Amino acid sequence: MTTGQYFSFSRFRQLVALHWGSQKKLYLLALPAIGGLLIVWGVFLLLMDNNSPLDDGMQAFTYYWGLGLVGCVYSSTIFAEFGSKAYGIAWLGVPASALEKLLCGLLFSTVVVFVGFTLVFYLVDTPLVKIGNELIARQHRVWLGGYPIGPNPVWSLWGGLPGDNFDSHLHGLLVLYFILQALFALGSVYFERYAFVKTIIAFMVFLLLFLVLEKQVMAHIPPHGWNRYTLSNDWITNGDTLRVKEVRVSPWITGPLGLLVLLGIPPVIWVATYFRIKEKQV
C-alpha cells in the first residue's frame, strides 16, 4: 500500500467538504441551541443568586460542564452511525483511507465542537457577566459583614480554574475533557448501539478495575512497614501517620511525566479508534 493510500491532503479536504456539506445543518442548528441553553442557565443564576452571580468560578463550572456534556454527547455519535448498515456503507465506502476518515471525525468532534462551544460560550457569557455586574452595582449588593461585592471579570479559559491550583497552571480539566472525549469517540465506533451509555459503563468498569488493582496489588508492592496513603500520592512512608522516612520521586520528574502521560492518553485512544474503524464491518 503506497503512502497516498494512507493519507492524501486533497482527499482529506474533499472528505471534510463532504462531511460539512452533509452535516452543516446539524452544526448550524446546534450552535443556537447551545447558546439558548447557556442563556437560560445564565438568567437562572442571575435571578437566583443575590450575592455574586456568574463569578469566575461559576463561569468555569458552566464552561466545563457544558463542554463536557456537548463534547462527549457529540463524540459518542460521530462514528456511531457505523452501526447502521445504510450509513456505515455510505461512509466507509467513500474512497478515502481509514486514517482520513478518523481525522475527519476528530476534526469535527474535537476541534469544531471545542471551538464552536467556546465561541458560543463567550458570546453568551460576556454580556451576561456585564448584566450581572450592573445588577450588583445598581443594587449595592454586599457580602455578609457589609463588604461590597465587586464586579466579576469574564473568566478566561487560558487561565484555567480560578485561584492557584493544578488546573490554573496545566489546564488539567481541558486535558481531562479531551481524554473523555476521545474515549466517547472510541465508544461510538466500538459499540453499535447506545454508545453513550455503554461507554460510561465501560469507563466505570475500567475505573473499578483500576481501583481494585491499586488496593489489592499496588498496596502490597512497597516493603513491609511502608505505606502508600492515597492514589494521588507519589511517595511512600514507613510508619503509620508520622513520616519517619519518606521516599518520593523528584517533582521535576513526576510533573512532566504526569503531563506527558495525560497528554499521551488521547492519541493512544485515537490510535485504538483508527484500528477499530479499519476493522469495522457492516
Next chain:
Amino acid sequence: MISIANLHFAYRRKPVFSGLNLELRPGHIYGLLGRNGMGKSTLLRSIAGFLFPQQGSIDVLGYVPRQRQPAFLQRVFLLPEDFYLPPMALERWVALYSVFYPRFDQEQFRRTAAGFELHTDGRLDQMSYGQRKKALICFALATNAEVLLLDEPTNGLDIVSKGQFRKVMAGAVDENKCIVISTHQIKDLENLIDRVTIIDEGKILFDQTIDAIQERLVFRLSYDPEETAGAIYSEDSFRGSALILPNTAGEDSRPDLEMLYKAVMLRGERINGLFTQKQRR
C-alpha cells in the same frame, strides 16, 4: 476480476457460507438469484469489503477488499438495498461526492438521470425512496467503477423505471466492467443478465451463462402430456404447460429465469447434470 476461494462466513451462530468458490469475469452482467436471507447481500458486502471472510479469500481486481484502500473503493461501487443519502441538494451531493471517483462522468450522470426523469435540482431529503434510488443508480453508473454491485436495485422502482433500469444497465457494461445484480425479483432482470448464479444456503446451486442455458435447455409451452411427463420441470398455465426440457435438438428458446430458478431449487442436480454431461463431451 473477482475471485472467491473457500469463503466461510457466519453471523454469530448462523453460518452463511461454508466453503464458497466463485469466479466473476469482466464483460458480464451477473444475476445473483436466491431467496431472502440466503447470503446474496452478504456476498456483495464481502466483495465490497464491508464484511470480512472468517476463512478463505476474496480477490477483487488484485485488491484484498477488507483493506478498503481508496484505490479499491474508487473501482468498486456497492449500491446497497438500504442506503443513506445526506439531506442536501442532489447536485451539491454529486459535486461533493463525485470528486472521489477519478473516472466520474458528469455528462453520463445527467443523461441517465434524464432517462429516469429525475430532477437533479431537487433535494435528496425531499425525494421518495424510488427517486433517491434512481439518483444512486445514476451516480453508481457515472462513477464508471469496474465492479458494480447492485443489491435489489429494482426494489422501489416503478414499472417504467424498471424498464429504464434494464436499458441503462445493458448499455453500461463493457469488456472492462463486471456488474453483479442481486435480486429475488427475477423478472426484472430478464433480457439483461448474461450469467445466472443461484445461491442458496450459502452454496452456489447453479452458475451458467445465458448462452449455455439456451444451448442446453429448452423453455416452451406444451399441451402434450407425454412431453410434460418427460420435462425436467413443468408448470401449469392457462396456455398449457410451461416446460423446461433438455435441448437435444439444438432448439432456440428464450430462458424463463423464474422457471429456471424454481427448477434449480427443485431439481438442481438433474439440471446441473445436463451441463456437466455437455462439458464432458
